[in-house]
Amino acid sequence: EPEVTQTPSHQVTQMGQEVILRCVPISNHLYFYWYRQILGQKVEFLVSFYNNEISEKSEIFDDQFSVERPDGSNFTLKIRSTKLEDSAMYFCASEVLADSPLHFGNGTRLTVT
Amino acid sequence: AQTVTQSQPEMSVQEAETVTLSCTYDTSESDYYLFWYKQPPSRQMILVIRQEAYKQQNATENRFSVNFQKAAKSFSLKISDSQLGDAAMYFCAYRSAGTGTASKLTFGTGTRLQVTL
Numbered sequence: 001e002p003e004v005t006q007t008p009s010h011q012v013t014q015m016g017q018e019v020i021l022r023c024v025p026i027s028n029h030l031y032f033y034w035y036r037q038i039l040g041q042k043v044e045f046l047v048s049f050y051n052n053e054i055s056e057k058s059e060i061f062d063d064q065f066s067v068e069r070p071d072g073s074n075f076t077l078k079i080r081s082t083k084l085e086d087s088a089m090y091f092c093a094s095e096v097l098a099d100s101p102l103h104f105g106n107g108t109r110l111t112v113t
Numbered sequence: 114a115q116t117v118t119q120s121q122p123e124m125s126v127q128e129a130e131t132v133t134l135s136c137t138y139d140t141s142e143s144d145y146y147l148f149w150y151k152q153p154p155s156r157q158m159i160l161v162i163r164q165e166a167y168k169q170q171n172a173t174e175n176r177f178s179v180n181f182q183k184a185a186k187s188f189s190l191k192i193s194d195s196q197l198g199d200a201a202m203y204f205c206a207y208r209s210a211g212t213g214t215a216s217k218l219t220f221g222t223g224t225r226l227q228v229t230l
Contacts, residue, residue, distance in 0.1 A: 031215045042222045043158070043204060048215035055215040089156055098214055099146070104158040 002026040006092050006105035013082055013112055021077040021108045023092030032075045033093040033102070034067065036060065043091065049075065082112045115140045115207050119221035126195045127229050133180075134190045134224045136205030144210040147181065147188045148218070152202040161203070164188065166210065192226075200228040 005024040013019045025032055034046040048055040049067055066078045075094070079086055092105040116139045126132035138147070149161040164172045164181050171179050176196075180189045192199055205221040 033215070033217065035218070037156075043206075043218075043220040045217040045219070048217055050215045056217060058217075091158060093158075098212065098216060099208075099210055101160065101163070102218065106155075106157050109156075 004092055004094055004103050004105035006108050010109045015084055015112055016081050019079050019082055021090050023075045023105055024073055025075055025094030026103055029094035029096050031095045034077045035091040037089040084112050087112045115219050117205050117207050117219055117221035119205055119224050121224045123225045125227040128195055130195055131193045132195055134203050136188045136221055138186050138207050142209055146208045146210055148206040149190045150204045195228050197228050200226055
């Protein structure tokens with residue numbers, strides 16, 4: 001069964017550095033999402049993306065965050081200047097159509113030191 | 114805005130027994146989906162079960178079933194014949210339906226389920 005693939009599985013970065021989290025959604029999917037889960041807390045929506053533009057973003061998704069689908073297969077989340085509080089698990093998800101089942105990747109654990 | 118509440122931070126069940134996890138939600142929408150996700154220690158997000166709000170019949174998936182009470186805005190998960198592999202964090206989630214565009218999931222705070230011998 002096709003899967004959403006996220007790389008790396010674990011990334012460690014220093015405060016103030018830029019980081020790019022990568023996702024390869026399932027090939028025929030059209031809607032893409034990023035979610036965040038701080039350790040021990042609930043999963044929070046960051047951003048949704050469709051037709052090469054952001055559909056919706058949460059309050060968390062401030063100017064430090066950006067998303068891109070640079071080549072039709074990858075879907076990336078960039079954090080420009082990481083803060084300690086950005087340490088979390090980041091999940092990518094995709095779906096083929098609106099309201100269809102959402103497929104999650106295995107997540108990238110980001111540690112900011 | 115929609116909210117999802119899980120009032121049980123932790124639950125424990127003996128192997129082979131049945132356990133029910135509670136979830137309530139608040140919305141003014143009439144058309145939506147409700148989900149239960151399982152998150153084992155590996156932290157994957159695994160879909161357990163999905164319920165469409167317009168369907169009166171409760172969803173079932175093998176040992177997992179829900180009790181969906183639309184008027185009460187309640188969506189509990191029943192796990193029958195519990196197995197050691199069921200031990201995980203369980204999240205209830207809400208999603209608007211029929212928007213025709215990307216629609217986010219709103220998650221509850223989770224219930225940690227322990228399964229004992």
